[in-house]
Amino acid sequence: MTSTANGSCLCNGVTFEITGNLGIFQYCHCSRCRKFTGSAFASNIIVARKHFRWLSGENLVKRFVPEDTKHFATAFCTQCGSALPWLAKSEKTVIIPAGTLDSDPDIRPQQNVFCDSEPDWYIEPDSLPRYDQLPPKKNKTRSDK
DSSP, X not given: OEEEEEEEOTTSSOEEEEEEEOOEEEEEOXXXXXXXXXXXXXXXXXXXXXXXXXXXXXXXXXXXXXXXXXXXXXXXXTTTOOBOOXXXXXXXXXXXXXXXXXXXXXXXXXXXXXXXXXXXTOOOGGGSXXXXXSOOOOOOOGGGO
């Protein structure tokens, strides 16, 4: 899919743009992505390097490249700690944490990968109650104290 989307970190010190063929949008359940995001899975868009560019704050980006990985690396903002797009070890693709996007990329998740690494506590989000905001506080009963 050909599109354009902008993204940033939490403090807005770093901004970026993805343009062109946005490639693959996937949820990755591998342990490295879980540790990097602090979540059950990472929502990643994979784009060719030529379709990505930093708009501002590139000097605030710190990259971490584990020695024992084939593709995986990470990047984050040194001011606010936000996850940021990272260049894969092949240096051919950039992985965009979808949560860093400020605009709709006009691409939707297509697949889940590394599902055999899902943590034991993982529950499919659609099976849980949904609230538009924080749920109402429950009144404590004697048995809750």
